[in-house]
Amino acid sequence: MDDALGVAAGQGEDEFALGIHGARDCRRRTFCRRRAGLLHPDGGRRRMGGVQPTHPRSTSMNMKPMAALAAGLLSIGLAGPARxxxxxxxxxxxxxxxxxxxxxxxxxxxxxxxxxxxxxxxxxxxxxxxxxxxxxxxxxxxxxxxxxxxxxxxxxxxxxxxxxxxxxxxxxxxxxxxxxxxxxxxxxxxxxxxxxxxxxxxxxxxxxxxxxxxxxxxxxxxxxxxxxxxxxxxxxxxxxxxxxxxxxxxxxxxxxxxxxxxxxxxxxxxxxxxxxxxxxxxxxxxxxxxxxxxxxxxxxxxxxxxxxxxxxxxxxxxxxxxxxxxxxxxxxxxxxxxxxxxxxxxPEPQSLALLALGLAVVGAVTRRRPA
CATH class of the missing domain: 2.120.10.30 (TolB, C-terminal domain)
Known part of the structure; x- marks a missing residue:
């Protein structure tokens, strides 16, 4: 339980924020580049000498770490022993x-x-x-x-x-x-x-x-x-x-x-x-x-x-x-x-706290997921 908390706590504040907001920022940058003519309609980046394919970060890829974190917190919260x-x-x-x-x-x-x-x-x-x-x-x-x-x-x-x-x-x-x-x-x-x-x-x-x-x-x-x-x-x-x-x-x-x-x-x-x-x-x-x-x-x-x-x-x-x-x-x-x-x-208080945190992260992931 302490190890799981340590992983979450050890993550920098900026990294944690990036995990939640990265997909939204990525979509925003992609939209702006396309409007500015920096992106080819097929998704490639316009460069001298032709089109170079790009691999924009997808929402699902950004959400995977958060989903894993949420699953871990939920499993610990649910499986925590009743003391x-x-x-x-x-x-x-x-x-x-x-x-x-x-x-x-x-x-x-x-x-x-x-x-x-x-x-x-x-x-x-x-x-x-x-x-x-x-x-x-x-x-x-x-x-x-x-x-x-x-x-x-x-x-x-x-x-x-x-x-x-x-x-x-x-x-x-x-x-x-x-x-x-x-x-x-x-x-x-x-x-x-x-x-x-x-x-x-x-x-x-x-x-x-x-x-x-x-x-x-x-x-x-x-x-x-x-x-x-x-x-x-x-x-x-x-x-x-x-x-x-x-x-x-x-x-x-x-x-x-x-x-x-x-x-x-x-x-x-x-x-x-x-x-x-x-x-x-x-x-x-x-x-x-x-x-x-x-x-x-x-x-x-x-x-x-x-x-x-x-x-x-x-x-x-x-x-x-x-x-x-x-x-x-x-x-x-x-x-x-x-x-x-x-x-x-x-349930012991620590398990309840982890369960609540896990549910909160799940909520954040769900809200950020595109339709």
Whole structure:
């Protein structure tokens, strides 16, 4: 990106102006020479001893460098990585706040959730890859969709054991500390159970959110394989996209060891250590891996009760601090974050600037092109 800017910036001001105005000046000079009798009607230049062919610069030739520059700027602007994501946070106070992952202190004003029963709380949320809808699981074992802008929670179904699950039928959540995330692979078909829920009590569940089967829960093998008793309080799938050829990996944050684990295979609940977070977290935590591959965790300090946003390195498990969670810049009034969900990418400012410059150059080239 800097190299491309350097090429444009390194071009002299006169050269840049010539690139835009050269064709117009060329036509003007050609017209004047013809009127003065310096050009032969067939395009040659009149000289002693005959006509010498000339090769006047064409508009298309002058526009080629500008078109190339415009194409380069546009490609950089469009292909520039999304360095931030728009996240919606669910708080322990049954409220929502939207914020840029690059500036978690500047979250929007809190929006109260509505549509829930008295004393019912949402425990976790996630954005469904195939539809973009936000789903949530409540303390009353109910499935909802959630409008992040209004806070309206719409009832979908109550959670119940899937009819075919006779081995260990679901009887309810055994913990209020849960991890929730859609598996993007089965979700594409919009028929199979794709919403993964793990609990700090070791439950490993798959929930169907489709049609008449919505709310049906398949109980998989309990979480196992970690040191001691696993206490996974936040889960997220990688490669969260709509490409059927892309696989996925399930990760979980364990509060007992303050470490990142991979759950593979997910249905078997087998945990494998990735690495230590380097942060002491409580059971109040949220985890999200966006469609662009960025991994974020909202981790809450057990002593202060304050949440902060971290970037998670999926290769090492380490958590890098982004910033404290705050409402309109105030961290003192911000309640703890119970979960987070990505709802869109935010292009980095430099990419937006290049895109705007590219569009401006395209406009200039188009205006100068003859009919």
């Amino acid at each position: 931030a994501e728009t996240l919606v946070g669910l708080t322990t106070t049954n409220q929502l706040a939207v914020f840029d992952s690059a500036a978690p202190t500047g979250a929007s004003a809190l929006v109260q959730l509505t549509g829930l029963a008295v004393n019912e709380r949402l425990l976790g949320i996630d954005t469904r890859p195939s539809t973009g809808l936000i789903y949530g699981i409540s303390s009353a074992n109910r499935l909802y969709t959630v409008d992040a802008s209004t806070g309206a929670a719409s009832f979908v179904a109550g959670l119940s054991a899937a009819p075919a699950d006779a081995t260990d039928p679901f009887a309810g959540l055994q913990s209020l500390a849960i991890g929730i995330d859609f598996n993007p692979v089965p979700d594409l078909g919009m028929s199979l159970p794709s919403l993964r829920v793990t609990t700090s009590a070791g439950q490993n569940l798959r929930i169907n959110v489709n049609g008449a089967a919505a709310g049906q829960v398949t109980t998989d093998v309990p979480l196992n394989g970690g040191p001691g008793s696993p206490s996974i309080v936040a889960s997220a799938y990688a490669d969260n996209d709509r490409d059927p050829a892309t696989g996925t990996t399930l990760y979980g944050i364990d509060q007992a060891t303050d470490a990142l684990f991979v759950q593979n295979p997910p249905n078997n609940g087998t945990l494998g250590l990735v690495g230590a977070l380097g942060v002491d977290t409580s059971g109040v935590a949220g985890f999200e891996i966006s469609g662009s591959g960025l991994a974020f965790a909202a981790l809450t300090d057990g002593l202060t009760g304050k949440s902060s946003l971290y970037r998670i390195d999926l290769a090492s498990g380490s958590a890098g601090l982004v910033g404290a969670f705050g409402i309109l810049g105030d961290t003192a009034i911000a309640p703890p974050l119970l979960d987070i969900a990505a709802i869109g990418a935010v």
